[in-house]
Amino acid sequence: MSNAPLTNETVHRVSFLDKASLHIPILRILQADGTTYENAVLPVIDKTLAEKIFDTCVFTRVLDERMLGAQRQGRISFYMTCTGEEASIVGSTAALDKDDVILAQYREHASLRYRGFSTEQFMNQMFSNEKDLGKGRQMPIHYGSRELNYQTISSPLATQIPQATGVAYGMKLQGKRNVAICYFGEGAASEGDFHAGLNMAAVLKAPVIFFCRNNGYAISTPTEEQFAGNGIASRGVGYGMHTIRVDGNDMLAVLAATQQARAHAIEHNAPVLIEAMTYRLGAHSSSDDPSGYRSKEEEAKWQQHDPVKRFKLWMINKGWMQRS
Amino acid sequence: MQEQFGRDRCFNTPLTEQGIAGFANGLASYGMTAVAEIQFADYIFPAFDQIVNESAKFRYRSGNQFDVGGLTFRTPYGGGIAGGHYHSQSPEAYFTQTPGLKVVIPRNPEQAKGLLLAAIRDPNPVIFFEPKRLYRASVGEVPAGDYQIELGKAQVVKQGRDITVLAWGAQMEIVEKACERAEKEGISCEIIDLRTLAPWDVDTVAKSVTKTGRLLINHEAPLTGGFAGEIAATIQQECFLSLESPISRVCGLDTPYPLIHEKEYMPDELKTFEAIKASVAF
Numbered sequence: 001m002s003n004a005p006l007t008n009e010t011v012h013r014v015s016f017l018d019k020a021s022l023h024i025p026i027l028r029i030l031q032a033d034g035t036t037y038e039n040a041v042l043p044v045i046d047k048t049l050a051e052k053i054f055d056t057c058v059f060t061r062v063l064d065e066r067m068l069g070a071q072r073q074g075r076i077s078f079y080m081t082c083t084g085e086e087a088s089i090v091g092s093t094a095a096l097d098k099d100d101v102i103l104a105q106y107r108e109h110a111s112l113r114y115r116g117f118s119t120e121q122f123m124n125q126m127f128s129n130e131k132d133l134g135k136g137r138q139m140p141i142h143y144g145s146r147e148l149n150y151q152t153i154s155s156p157l158a159t160q161i162p163q164a165t166g167v168a169y170g171m172k173l174q175g176k177r178n179v180a181i182c183y184f185g186e187g188a189a190s191e192g193d194f195h196a197g198l199n200m201a202a203v204l205k206a207p208v209i210f211f212c213r214n215n216g217y218a219i220s221t222p223t224e225e226q227f228a229g230n231g232i233a234s235r236g237v238g239y240g241m242h243t244i245r246v247d248g249n250d251m252l253a254v255l256a257a258t259q260q261a262r263a264h265a266i267e268h269n270a271p272v273l274i275e276a277m278t279y280r281l282g283a284h285s286s287s288d289d290p291s292g293y294r295s296k297e298e299e300a301k302w303q304q305h306d307p308v309k310r311f312k313l314w315m316i317n318k319g320w321m322q323r324s
Numbered sequence: 325m326q327e328q329f330g331r332d333r334c335f336n337t338p339l340t341e342q343g344i345a346g347f348a349n350g351l352a353s354y355g356m357t358a359v360a361e362i363q364f365a366d367y368i369f370p371a372f373d374q375i376v377n378e379s380a381k382f383r384y385r386s387g388n389q390f391d392v393g394g395l396t397f398r399t400p401y402g403g404g405i406a407g408g409h410y411h412s413q414s415p416e417a418y419f420t421q422t423p424g425l426k427v428v429i430p431r432n433p434e435q436a437k438g439l440l441l442a443a444i445r446d447p448n449p450v451i452f453f454e455p456k457r458l459y460r461a462s463v464g465e466v467p468a469g470d471y472q473i474e475l476g477k478a479q480v481v482k483q484g485r486d487i488t489v490l491a492w493g494a495q496m497e498i499v500e501k502a503c504e505r506a507e508k509e510g511i512s513c514e515i516i517d518l519r520t521l522a523p524w525d526v527d528t529v530a531k532s533v534t535k536t537g538r539l540l541i542n543h544e545a546p547l548t549g550g551f552a553g554e555i556a557a558t559i560q561q562e563c564f565l566s567l568e569s570p571i572s573r574v575c576g577l578d579t580p581y582p583l584i585h586e587k588e589y590m591p592d593e594l595k596t597f598e599a600i601k602a603s604v605a606f
Contacts, residue, residue, distance in 0.1 A: 101354070135387035144386045151353065152386035156377050162343045163378070166350020166358070173332060173356065180350075192370065196343025203338050204347075 019230040022237060026245045026277060029252040032305070034313020036252065043095070043256035047320045052114070053094050053251065054315060057086040057308045060110040063119075064282070067126060071140075071286040076126050078140045082107045084249075084281030087307030088213050089183070090114055091254030092274070095262055097178060101167050102150045103160040104183045106141055107213070107280075111183070115148040158188040161197030161210070165271070168201065168208035172269050179265045181209040181258075187218020189232045201271035202239045209261045210236070210273045213248065215280040220293040236273030248276030249307035252314070279305070341367055345374035345397070352392035352449070353382060359444060365401035365453060366410045372418070379449040380424030393447035398440070400456035401429075402494050402544050403590065408583035414545035414576070419451050420522045420554070426450040426475060427522040431496035433464045438473030439519065446475055455494035462497075478525035480532065484514035486604055487538035490529060490555065492518040495542050495591065502596035511604050521551055529555065530562040537568035538603045542591050547575040569606035574599045 029040040036042065064081035071079040082089055085107065093102070093111040102111055109122070121133070125143050128136035134144055134152060144152025151167075154160060164182030171178045188194060189212060201208050212232045216223055229235070236243030242264055246253045254276060261272035279302040283290050290299070315321040325334040337344050341362055348360035362368045368375070375397065383391035403412030419427050428443050428450055430436035436454065443450040481496070482503070491499045496517050503513035514532050518524055533539045539559055541552035556571040574591040582589050 103350075133387050133389060134385065137387060138385055142385070144389055146386075146389040151390055152382075154378060154381075154385065156373060159346060159349075159374060159378050162346025162374070163350030163353065165343075166347040166352070167354045168350075169347065170351045170354035170356045174354075192340075192342050193346055193374070196338070196340040197346060199338045199340065200343045200347050204335070 019234065022230055022234050024230060024233050024245050026247055027253045027257055028247045028250055029256060030250045030310055030314055032310060034310060034317050036314070041256065043252055043259050045252070045255060049094060050315055050320055053090050054311060054321070056090050056110055056114045057311070059113055060086055061308065063122065068286060076140050079286040080107055080141050080284070081282035082110050084302065084307070085213055085215055085278045086110055087251040087254055087311065088248035088276040088278050091251045092181065092211050092258040095255055095258035096181060099149060099176070100178050100262070101180045102183070103164040103167065103180060104150065104153060105157065105160065105185060105188060106153050106155070108183045109141060109143060112143055112145065112148065112150050115150060117143065117145060117148060158184055158191035158193035160184070161193045162200060164208050164210070165197045165201040165204070165206045168206035168271070169204055172205070172207060177266050179207045179209055179262050181211055183211050183213060185218060186212060186214040186223055186232055187221060187226055189235070190226060198236065198239045198241065198271065198273065202241045205269045206271055207265040207269050208271045209258065209265055210271060211258070212273065212275045213278055214275055215278045217280055217284070217294070219284040219288060222293070231275055233273065233275040241271045241273055243273040243275070245275045245277065248278030249305045249310065251307060251311040278307070341371040342374055345371035345379070348395050348397070349374055349378050349382065349392050352395035353390050355394070357394040357444060359396050359398060362397060362399040364411055365399040365415050366413045368399055368415060375419070375425070375451070376422050380422045384424060391447070392449050395449045396443045397451045399451070399453060400459070401453040402455050402457060403581055403586060404457035404494065406583065406586065409580040412581040414543065416453055416521055417545055417549055417551045420551055424449070425522060426520065427453070428475060428520050429453045429455065429493040430519065431455070431493055431517050432458065432462055433466045435473060435519065437466050438471050439475070441470065442472040442475050445472065450475070453493065457494050473519070476520045476523050476525060478519055478528040479517045480514060480528065481517050482513065482515040484536065485512040486536055487511065487540060487600055488514045488516060488529070488532040488536045489540045489542065489596070489600065490516045490518060491542040492521065493544070495544055498591070498593050499542050499596055501593045502600060505593070505597045506600045509601070511600060513600065524555070526558055526562065530559060533559055533563045534566045537566055540572040540574060540596070540599055540603055542574045542596055544576050544591060546578045547573060548578050550575050569603045572599045572603045
């Protein structure tokens with residue numbers, strides 16, 4: 001059997017493996033000063049793509065600031081920001097084809113913007129008006145767009161994970177050369193649906209990219225209270241799929257990993273797991289106050305790793321943007 | 325089936341009901357026809373979230389941009405096979421309370437084929453409960469060609485005057501036998517197979533009860549919270565002035581499905597017969 005355990009060594013005394021047995025490096029391409037590491041292999045990117053990525057990040061940050069303010073003023077009922085995670089979200093979406101289907105968790109509206117969701121469409125959804133594509137049936141930020149291949153957000157966590165496997169399997173049956181990408185957080189990866197979806201994708205050979213935003217917190221629960229293993233990436237290896245851990249605040253690393261994940265998924269009809277190490281700079285949602293569970297010092301430290309600033313410095317270094 | 329349709333279309337999955345349901349939701353959302361099998365209805369509960377929160381709400385929550393209309397769940401339900409509490413349950417009522425799902429239960433092989441084809445082609449997710457004790461017990465002619473039986477339509481399988489006896493699935497055989505006994509005592513029974521529980525055919529049942537003045541509902545699931553309660557409430561609303569006796573329910577007992585007391589648990593022919601007599605003599 002091709003899937004038989006890969007044991008080719010017999011031992012004669014008890015010897016356990018532990019989480020350190022699995023060595024998982026982290027991919028970094030872009031340094032804090034906007035230069036790339038020596039010998040770094042860059043993703044495929046030109047000025048047009050870089051500008052689109054940057055514009056999407058800036059739009060999203062402004063949207064998040066304005067709409068969080070609108071929520072505080074009582075104009076909308078609820079809001080969630082993706083501040084601090086723009087590189088993970090936009091960098092991965094930028095590696096996709098427009099016919100690749102996105103199944104997001106809820107914090108990925110930057111990805112929807114990248115695909116062309118208009119400012120008016122964002123407002124229609126958040127204000128639940130008659131022009132909302134979702135007919136005013138869901139809370140703010142539960143976007144969906146058939147036209148943009150962005151499946152409608154579902155509040156229950158991780159349900160999109162096995163669904164992404166099913167979407168990708170459908171692509172395979174239809175002979176499409178596309179992938180499904182599934183976004184989720186490290187907290188959602190504790191749900192049964194995560195394990196079900198990854199195992200089925202590996203066994204049934206579905207071209208899906210599982211993109212974990214490991215942002216440090218599931219609302220208020222820190223990662224050390226979420227799992228004891230070697231992050232989420234170790235599980236991908238366990239399920240028998242190609243796996244990579246990347247610096248989620250490094251736009252070029254995320255883009256490179258996702259570009260190659262996509263190529264692998266299509267060529268081999270196989271899933272890939274990407275664990276992006278990042279940090280949720282904002283609150284979980286407008287109903288959350290992080291000061292109760294994390295320190296200002298910790299937040300300030302991560303402010304130094306702002307993914308948009310780092311990418312901007314790289315663009316300036318490339319001469320693709322004026323220093324401002 | 326694998327030889328006929330290929331291993332890409334007909335395949336085993338890893339053992340994860342929530343995964344099967346989630347995968348099927350995704351496949352159907354991409355425009356495919358998906359038939360997902362849960363080995364026993366007793367094991368459908370790990371998939372409950374995917375069915376109740378996802379399948380049932382896919383179209384609604386997206387404003388009709390996405391749907392899983394091509395999805396059908398097949399799952400064997402019910403007792404009578406000495407299977408105890410994990411191979412005998414009838415969980416249909418958990419699903420009938422979820423708008424967005426259709427629930428279908430056939431009574432014999434000929435009905436099963438026509439209803440299953442209709443379920444697969446219906447543009448909504450359907451849960452198709454198969455009475456497992458009939459897999460080996462039931463013998464019936466099945467037409468070879470393609471045919472469908474419309475969902476949402478009950479069938480009057482026998483005309484009668486004095487009482488309407490309503491059931492579905494494997495209990496149809498039981499109530500038919502009970503009605504034969506009653507006929508010998510001069511009670512004329514009208515027998516209805518509900519066939520689809522969600523949405524259920526209120527008109528056919530109400531029309532019958534308006535004529536007979538009495539209703540007995542039989543199901544295998546426990547009495548409390550069972551679908552008979554819903555039918556009784558609706559029919560007393562629709563037919564109040566025509567009723568000659570209280571609506572009667574002959575159902576499973578309010579206990580985990582018992583192994584050694586299976587015969588006592590079941591809403592069998594004799595319990596049904598006694599209830600028919602009591603209703604007519606009220």
